[in-house]
Amino acid sequence: MLELLREESTLAEIAKKHDVAQQLxxxxxxxxxxxxxxxxxxxxxxxxxxxxxxxxxxxxxxKKIGELTLDVDWLKKKDKQIIQMRVKKA
Structure with a gap:
């Protein structure tokens, strides 16, 4: 089909080459x-x-990355607070 569309060969040449009727x-x-x-x-x-x-x-x-970033930031803050409380008690 590409051969025909590109007009690389005539219809008759393509039909003969592939053993197919020109009408087809x-x-x-x-x-x-x-x-x-x-x-x-x-x-x-x-x-x-x-x-x-x-x-x-x-x-x-x-959106999910934003939510997870907030969670991580909150956990870091809480971790610091817990460490500070433990240091004060010690």
């Missing part, structure tokens, strides 16, 4: 050209969906 190759080309936009539109839709999913996941991960 011509029909395949017509069907391919008719359906090509749908294939690429579907692919673009899939890519956009993947981008959207990736962005949503990224936002969730950034």
């Amino acid at each position: 190759i011509s029909r395949w080309k017509s069907e391919f050209l008719a359906n090509m936009p749908a294939v690429f539109n579907k692919r673009n839709e899939d890519i956009e969906k993947m981008k959207q999913d990736h962005e949503e996941e990224k936002e969730l991960l950034v």
Whole structure:
């Protein structure tokens, strides 16, 4: 098909090379050209969906990182307070 679309060979040459009827190759080309936009539109839709999913996941991960950072900071603060209390008691 690419050979035909790139016009590297004539329809007759391609048909002979692959032992396929010229009419069949011509029909395949017509069907391919008719359906090509749908294939690429579907692919673009899939890519956009993947981008959207990736962005949503990224936002969730950034939010989670923020929450975990707050938890770690709080634990560090509490750890220092506990150490100071133990030092005062000793």
